[in-house]
Amino acid sequence: MRWTLKPPPDPEKQEQLAQDLNIDPELAGLLVQRGIDAFAKAKSFFRPSLKELHDPFLMADMQLAVDRILQAVENSENIMVYGDYDVDGTTSVALMSTFLQSFYPQVSTYIPDRYDEGYGVSFKGIDYASDNNFTLIIALDCGVKAIDKVAYAREKGIDFIICDHHRPGKELPDAVAVLDPKRADCNYPFDELCGCGVGFKLCQAIAKVKGWDFEILIPYLDLVATAIGADIVPMVDENRILTYHGLHVINTCPRPGFQAIISQLNKSSLTSTDVVFTIAPRINAAGRMKHGLFAVELLTAEDIDTAITLAKAIEQNNTDRKETDKWITDAALDQIIANEEKNGFSTVVYDPSWHKGVIGIVASRLIETYYRPTVVFTKSGDKLAASVRSVKGFDVYNALEQCAEFIEQYGGHKYAAGLTIKEEHYEGFKKRFEEVVCATIKNQDRTEEVTIDMKLPLTSISPKFYRILKQMEPFGPGNMTPVFFTDNVMDTGYAKAVGADGKHLKACITTGKNSAVKYNAIGFNLGDRISLINENQTFKMAYSIDENTWNNVTSLQLRLRDIH
Missing domain, CATH: 2.40.50.460 (OB fold (Dihydrolipoamide Acetyltransferase, E2P))
Incomplete structure (x- = not known):
């Protein structure tokens, strides 16, 4: 490495803070390095306050989203809460559906099938909504690039509200509201919320309009904290406040679904690291190995007996996931060696038999051996689907943009993304991706830091x-x-x-x-x-x-x- x-921290600030807080100089130095160089900042850091959360109406389109939801309630419309099958998506759906159901019964959930529908908003999901008389879809952790899907829904008389945090394309979907702090025209003070965080801000806005006390939202913070940790968004600003209080909920009054998972762990108190490495993988395992709806069922279970039954099944999903990602990782490493690609600038591997639900984990495992941007493909219907993972300092999303001629669809972040291509474009993509990485990666980013x-x-x-x-x-x-x-x-x-x-x-x-x-x-x-x-x-x-x-x-x- x-x-x-x-x-080193500013010595004067370090010494002053050590005196003010009565702590060791080394601890004061750690705080000063993180920008916490005064007593007031330290107080806010060590005791994050929910009062410091930003006004949700600072987010572009928030008023439009609230008005449309309240209109749906007034007109007795059916509302579908739609989310992706990963932790951020399933916690978002659990959050939004249970919050809306607390005052309005005509709310249902939908998670796309990873294998049949793929990532994000699907035509099949919209058809299901149309067939069952849903006139409003609230999409969480997805949708900001679903221009054709939202247009298709509008033709069927279905409105969309999008709560996303991924980078938008040049054009936004023609939805009633697009809540995404990464929108170029959005002046929200913090643009690093996860999808569940954006959903929470919508719930906060509804509660504010309704005149409800903020306290009613606190029980939902366990879901938000889990999504923030799992999605690896910056643990600063609102994310840190929400996680701090969400961990308190998990450790003092967990919902039955979390209680059932925790009972299997033999841990008395969970940290954010525990949530990332114990709770999140189990929630993810349902969507990877079976269906994301099982995770939503666990997270919305109202009694502990039901939750324990679901948690046991999901624990088995997680065991199966571990075994599956191990053999695929071994096979991928063999493929790299067989193709004499140990010394390249990138890793691109493919096998039609690999399980689509674990290729993202496999990509991360491969980086542990060959520290470089990695793409793992498998067969998905008549296309190839891939998970992409990057190394510190290299923006893999930008790299994919430069390979767009070979790609059918893609989306994601700087360090993690997904894409689909036609099988005949695999070799072309592989060659182009290697060229882009070779030309743009800094030499220092090729060694783990x-x-x-x-x-x-x-x-x-x-x-x-x-x-x-x-x-x-x-x-x-x-x-x-x-x-x-x-x-x-x-x-x-x-x-x-x-x-x-x-x-x-x-x-x-x-x-x-x-x-x-x-x-x-x-x-x-x-x-x-x-x-x-x-x-x-x-x-x-x-x-x-x-x-x-x-x-x-x-x-x-x-x-x-x-x-x-």
């Missing part, structure tokens, strides 16, 4: 230090888990490679043979580095600090990121 050390906040003596680590560190959660882009480095450390002599094939590294780190300072450490995927720390060698390590519970005893643990 390439180690990048953040610029670990960003380090600061150098830290092991003697500075203490239970109090960690307690304050934890209060900097929720972590995510823009407020990442702090990473430190310490040099001239050594293993106490018990280091070993653990896990399947010795993939991981377990050690006990100290500052010297006779030192009383010792911390257990775990380095995932660092098993091959054991030779660097054997035989009393000194080394430097990049790491974060977390906790480990074993036999009901909890202790501090170093999570190794890299060793030099």
Whole structure:
């Protein structure tokens, strides 16, 4: 890995903040690095207030969206809540449908089938709405580029309200309202909401018009927090406020669906990281392996017995997903080697038998081995569908724009996207994508980077230090888990490679043979580095600090990121 050390904090601000907050200088330095350089900012950071949320009516088309929904209620119209099959989409549908159903019964949900309909708004979904007398569709986490679908719906007498957060095209759909903070003409103060976040702002706007107390919206924040974490949007501004309070809901009064998942995890309190790596994959597994509607059913279950039954089925989906993505990853790695493509600038692989539901995970797995922009294709009907993942610093969405002559449809973000092509265009796309990446990727972005906040003596680590560190959660882009480095450390002599094939590294780190300072450490995927720390060698390590519970005893643990 390439180690990048953040610029040191302003020493005067660091010292002043340490005094004002009565905390260690290192902790004050972490805050100053993140722009929290005064007591008032620190108070807002450590205790995010829902009162700091922006007025939803600052978002373009919000008034139009609220007026149309209230008109539908007044006219007893049937409303369809439509969302994608991933975590952001299914939580959005659960949020919007249960909120509307709390005061209006004629609301139903629709999740497209990943295999039959594909991503986003589908003609089949619109036909279903028409056949069942729906006159308003609220599309969440999708729709901002569905120009032809929205026009088709209008011909059938169906209006659309779009709540999306993806980058719009040059033209917006002819919907009643297009809520998307990334619209060029939208002056909303924060443009990094996820789809569920945009949906929440619509609920907030309706509640405001109705004169309802904001408190009625708090029980929905568990859904919003889960979507924010899963969609890897910046953990700043409104996202941080919503996640902070959403985690409180998850940990104190979880809806039955979350309660059922948590009961399988043997965890007493969940962090944003736990939500990303435990709750989100299970919600996603339903859409990957079966159908996204099962996730919505779990998230909207009203009693714990129903939720437990659904959660058990989804847990099996998740187990199946793990097995499936492992064998496809192995097959894709074999394909790269067989085609002698280990040294390219990009990875593009295809097999018609690969499961469409897991190719996004496979793309991420391939980046763990070959750190470069990656596209994984499989057969989908008479087309090829792909998931795209990128590396830090490289905008894969822009790269796809330069391959548009080979692409039928695409959408997504800077670091993750999806596309479909005709099978005869596969080789052309593969060649063009490699050319674009080769011509535009910076040399430094071809090596994985670990960003380090600061150098830290092991003697500075203490239970109090960690307690304050934890209060900097929720972590995510823009407020990442702090990473430190310490040099001239050594293993106490018990280091070993653990896990399947010795993939991981377990050690006990100290500052010297006779030192009383010792911390257990775990380095995932660092098993091959054991030779660097054997035989009393000194080394430097990049790491974060977390906790480990074993036999009901909890202790501090170093999570190794890299060793030099």
